[in-house]
Amino acid sequence: MDNFLKLIILTLMVIFANKNFSNGNKVRYESVEKACEKCSCIGTKDRTNFRRYILDCSMTKLNYILAGWPAEFGDNQTGTEIIASFSGNPIRELPQLPETDAVVSFSCRHCNITEIGSAVFVDVVNIKRVDLSWNGITGDELRVDVFRGRFSSREYDPIPLEELDLSHNLILTLERRAFEHIPHLKILNLAYNKFDLIDPTTMAALSTVSELTQLDLSYNHLKTLPGTFFHPFNHIHKLHIEGNLLETIPDCFNQLANSLKSLHISVNPIKIISADSLLGFKNLKFLNMSHMPVLKTVSSGTFAHLKSLEVVICKDNPQLETFDVESLKLATDLKQLDLSNCNLSRLNVDFEFEMPIENQTKYWQNLHKVRLSENPWECNCFMAHTLEGMVLYNNATKYSNFKARCATPYELAGTLLDDLTVEKACQPLSTNMQAVPDPPLEGHPFLRPKAIVLTIIASVVIIGIGFVVGFAIVMIRRKLSQSSTLFTTPIRYTTVRNSTMSTMSSATVE
Numbered sequence: 001m002d003n004f005l006k007l008i009i010l011t012l013m014v015i016f017a018n019k020n021f022s023n024g025n026k027v028r029y030e031s032v033e034k035a036c037e038k039c040s041c042i043g044t045k046d047r048t049n050f051r052r053y054i055l056d057c058s059m060t061k062l063n064y065i066l067a068g069w070p071a072e073f074g075d076n077q078t079g080t081e082i083i084a085s086f087s088g089n090p091i092r093e094l095p096q097l098p099e100t101d102a103v104v105s106f107s108c109r110h111c112n113i114t115e116i117g118s119a120v121f122v123d124v125v126n127i128k129r130v131d132l133s134w135n136g137i138t139g140d141e142l143r144v145d146v147f148r149g150r151f152s153s154r155e156y157d158p159i160p161l162e163e164l165d166l167s168h169n170l171i172l173t174l175e176r177r178a179f180e181h182i183p184h185l186k187i188l189n190l191a192y193n194k195f196d197l198i199d200p201t202t203m204a205a206l207s208t209v210s211e212l213t214q215l216d217l218s219y220n221h222l223k224t225l226p227g228t229f230f231h232p233f234n235h236i237h238k239l240h241i242e243g244n245l246l247e248t249i250p251d252c253f254n255q256l257a258n259s260l261k262s263l264h265i266s267v268n269p270i271k272i273i274s275a276d277s278l279l280g281f282k283n284l285k286f287l288n289m290s291h292m293p294v295l296k297t298v299s300s301g302t303f304a305h306l307k308s309l310e311v312v313i314c315k316d317n318p319q320l321e322t323f324d325v326e327s328l329k330l331a332t333d334l335k336q337l338d339l340s341n342c343n344l345s346r347l348n349v350d351f352e353f354e355m356p357i358e359n360q361t362k363y364w365q366n367l368h369k370v371r372l373s374e375n376p377w378e379c380n381c382f383m384a385h386t387l388e389g390m391v392l393y394n395n396a397t398k399y400s401n402f403k404a405r406c407a408t409p410y411e412l413a414g415t416l417l418d419d420l421t422v423e424k425a426c427q428p429l430s431t432n433m434q435a436v437p438d439p440p441l442e443g444h445p446f447l448r449p450k451a452i453v454l455t456i457i458a459s460v461v462i463i464g465i466g467f468v469v470g471f472a473i474v475m476i477r478r479k480l481s482q483s484s485t486l487f488t489t490p491i492r493y494t495t496v497r498n499s500t501m502s503t504m505s506s507a508t509v510e
């Protein structure tokens with residue numbers, strides 16, 4: 001019995017010892033011998049004798065990364081480039097990469113990585129790009145020692161990583177010092193993670209990578225950004241913030257006014273983009289604000305200061321009724337405008353219609369791609385002039401596919417915008433042109449605000465005059481009844497009716 005217990009305890013101890021061993025110390029790698037039989041190894045040399053090696057081990061059912069670089073890559077990799085991919089293997093735990101002084105791009109997408117070792121890139125002194133997207137990495141795994149470089153004199157050297165893709169992981173928050181050893185990071189992708197707010201430690205972590213030029217925070221659950229969010233950054237020129245829960249364009253965006261060139265804010269519950277939302281973005285070239293379920297208004301003046309705009313994508317916004325094209329005409333570099341599939345009926349551009357074409361100010365000279373399909377366009381004379389302007393002066397040949405059609409007025413419903421001419425839309429010229437500068441009108445002409453006001457005024461005038469006349473008649477009757485009985489009632493009634501008729505007709509002409 002005693003012996004039996006001893007045996008059990010001994011066995012348990014052995015099992016635990018083994019478990020500790022495999023979990024704690026032993027890092028496992030795949031043997032590099034014959035690696036190029038399993039993976040694909042390609043070496044190229046360009047005209048300047050620059051050597052580039054591609055190690056493609058994706059989808060090869062490896063459980064570990066290779067213990068070294070293939071012999072085919074040579075002994076001396078100084079001044080060469082290695083592009084290594086282990087994507088699509090169940091690697092689970094990312095260990096330290098084998099030593100090389102080549103410039104390295106490393107990717108392990110869909111690797112089921114949940115654990116990351118220490119000093120992973122310490123021996124890859126020229127690591128440039130790392131792609132760890134589509135894994136199970138949490139913020140806790142991104143410890144300060146993951147990106148640690150070599151220890152020299154009193155501190156760790158930074159590593160020269162420039163591009164880091166951590167999209168499609170499980171990051172909720174970053175540790176304060178997570179990026180301390182990668183201060184030269186230029187491109188950071190945190191899309192499709194679990195951020196619902198930028199907490200102080202995440203903010204602190206991002207502040208250490210102040211050389212960022214591209215930041216992707218799309219498809220998280222961000223409702224807002226801290227007021228000083230962009231303070232550490234002076235170089236961000238591309239920002240992806242689409243697919244979050246922003247209800248307005250955050251104020252902190254103005255800290256990017258000088259640097260930003262490309263902004264993606266699609267798929268956010270923003271209702272209105274106001275004139276000061278994008279104030280001062282004088283270098284902004286690309287703007288995508290599509291797929292916004294509740295966007296209703298892009299206010300007048302929104303684009304007034306965006307002088308460098310080249311591409312504006314504002315499509316698939318089902319509630320968008322107002323879009324200020326007028327301030328956009330000042331963007332002389334505009335090449336592409338996409339307004340398809342919204343709820344727009346008007347394009348309010350103030351062209352100088354009366355002038356001969358050659359005398360008009362030339363707007364949008366580079367606009368050659370315009371998409372206006374799938375909107376309930378109101379094809380009035382004004383619209384026809386705007387379209388003519390876009391095409392004639394600016395080479396915009398395409399607004400244009402078979403789905404860009406007039407919805408109103410009745411006589412032009414279904415007409416392709418391409419076929420809408422000024423002659424067609426401006427008949428009868430007077431009524432159509434009159435309707436143009438008014439605020440949006442809805443329904444029957446008699447329900448228009450102006451008509452209602454006129455009707456009320458006319459009624460008041462008529463009733464007033466009726467009172468005065470009636471009063472006068474009563475007075476006269478009293479006076480007369482005091483003196484004589486010469487006049488009879490029928491004549492008096494006729495007088496009243498006549499006067500009423502005449503006031504009514506004069507009010508209508510007014």
Ligand SMILES: *[C@@H]1O[C@H](CO)[C@@H](O)[C@H](O)[C@H]1NC(C)=O
Nearest residue numbers: 051075076077078079080101
């Ligand atoms: C490796 O090659 C570089 C030039 O490409 C040379 O300067 C260096 O001395 C070489 N190192 C070794 C150990 O041979």
Ligand SMILES: *[C@@H]1O[C@H](CO)[C@@H](O)[C@H](O)[C@H]1NC(C)=O
Nearest residue numbers: 089090091092111112113114
């Ligand atoms: C990913 O890892 C988890 C455990 O860490 C495991 O249960 C799962 O089967 C793995 N998935 C794949 C595709 O290897």
Ligand SMILES: *[C@@H]1O[C@H](CO)[C@@H](O)[C@H](O)[C@H]1NC(C)=O
Nearest residue numbers: 242266267288289290291313
């Ligand atoms: C604009 O954003 C929408 C929604 O995110 C996307 O589907 C579309 O591809 C984007 N267009 C461009 C040109 O980036």
Ligand SMILES: *[C@@H]1O[C@H](CO)[C@@H](O)[C@H](O)[C@H]1NC(C)=O
Nearest residue numbers: 318319320321343344345442
């Ligand atoms: C589109 O605009 C019209 C008024 O112009 C409005 O009645 C309608 O509800 C709008 N559609 C959507 C989906 O918002």
Ligand SMILES: *[C@@H]1O[C@H](CO)[C@@H](O)[C@H](O)[C@H]1NC(C)=O
Nearest residue numbers: 352354355356357358359360
């Ligand atoms: C148009 O320009 C020409 C000269 O380019 C000028 O003679 C003419 O008066 C201008 N017409 C108008 C209406 O301004």
Ligand SMILES: *[C@@H]1O[C@H](CO)[C@@H](O)[C@H](O)[C@H]1NC(C)=O
Nearest residue numbers: 364365366367393394395396
């Ligand atoms: C319009 O396009 C034609 C050729 O497609 C080109 O010759 C002309 O310069 C263009 N005009 C403008 C104002 O860009």
